[in-house]
Amino acid sequence: MKNIRNFCIIAHIDHGKSTLADRLLGFTGAVTQREEQAQLLDNMDLERERGITIKSHAIQMNYHYEGEDYILNLIDTPGHVDFSYEVSRSIAACEGALLIVDAAQSIQAQTISNLYLALENELEIIPVLNKVDLPSANPEEVTDDIVDLLDCDPEDVIHASGKTGFGVENILKAIIEKIPAPQGNPEAPLKALIFDSVYNSYRGIETYFRIIDGSIKKGEKIKFMATGKDYFADEVGTLNLRQSPKKEIKTGDVGYLITGIKTASEVKVGDTITSLVNPTAERIDGFENVKPMVYAGIYPVDTEDYEELRASMEKLQLNDASLVFQPESSAALGFGFRCGFLGMLHMEIIQERLEREFDMTVITTVPNVSYHAFTKKQPDQIIMVNNPTDLPDPSSMDRVEEPYIRASIITKSDFVGQVMSLCIEKRGEIVNQTYLTTERVELIFDMPLAEIVFDFYDRLKTVSKGYASFDYHPTGMRPSKLVKVDILLNGSSVDALSALIHADNAHHIGKKMCEKLKELIPRQQFDIPIQAAIGAKIISRETTKALRKDVTAKCYGGDISRKRKLLEKQKKGKKRMRQVGNVEIPQEAFMAVLKLND
Structure with a gap:
């Protein structure tokens, strides 16, 4: 056990952690030259296309150092704020972390938030300065930033390059010398933490675990404490590039388990x-339950696929424990699910994975956040509003509270003005402004979560020319003046397009929504009025004109009354058609509401 090291890699998005993981695997011989490829641990097509890590991946390496053989268990983690739940699970299974900072970009918001997560779990931190070979790198200045952040010596910061492999040996040396070996009692009853699971259509569910005490043998009877169910350990083994089955996995090690679930x-x-025979007395404190930030409805395009969609979502939830969903129905879209996501990128990834991995074509409704409503009759009882249709009648309502976040934005000093005006436009209040260096500023804002759900992240990147990094954490609920804006198509309300909006912005957003929908809704044989309403009051209206046939084409010359008679007849037909007509809403219309500023 003294020769096992469990560590993870934490960094901001795009600071080169997947590339550095590739170099570590190559240097320790965990992969052969034939198997080597860029972003080796990112095995999902989506991850490779977008160049981001979505899932945490575990892999075991063997390394010979000073006459002894060591087992190194690496858990690669995502860097994007939407996948911080994956990071928290990886951290729970480790004793140490490599903190990677890009020598050209310096410390970013996500680096700091992941670092605090690691420090809370009392992990040993090894700072690594990556990409030192870049022409734009500034190693001395960035090393000073890391020293200020971690309160360590400049010699402790390891200079490395994921591209060339420079410094990899020093990193492995630091992992072995600085990260403590796992603590645990090999004689105690088996106690192991599940930190991930994947669905295999041939073998059932594969569970990834880290053993805290005791050991697990092949063929042993085991029990899952949360569900209380017992199974046979059909196969146990370690996670090399391919799974390698073992007879037994001992204390401190990381492995996989197949039970045919x-x-x-x-x-x-x-x-x-x-x-099952000799159970442990107490459970491990797992991770806190995930708190979704953004809610949206996911509906099958064909109502008959509802059960198939449920099965797909359950399999996806195995692989991504931060997805939360429950059934709901909508008048416009039929049966579907109300899903909770950690952010907009997370929502986009889930939608794409459903389409790619499970061949499900789905419609996603306008995302929103979860509000608390209070009525005059029971001012102390919270009514959860995850969907605008859940909002109580305005006449009986006392107040509505919305979630607020504390946002930390790190940017270059040239862009402070633009970033501030964007945050103030989004109803943000500045809390603090700190100059980290002469060039870089940290701005801290209190903002409503609903305002950053839509296009905040994209616009922040635009105003700062890509130089701003953004991180946030929830700070609780605050009372707010919110109204429900309904969209009426052809006189009937479309519940999937309703939104809860701050009263000051309601008219402006209602007008923009109508204009956007006018472009997107295909023309029919009849006029389609598109209206935005607050309660019974219409605040905006646009009309998608009918496709008309020229009925007067055969009347050339002659009396105008003949033409008028034909036009009147056509008008009556259109009116009748409008009463029975059905308006098809394309998927783009639901998503267009997100891009109102384009």
């Missing part, structure tokens, strides 16, 4: 595995 709900990430 087919039902997704039986495996809970954060659960404790123990022996």
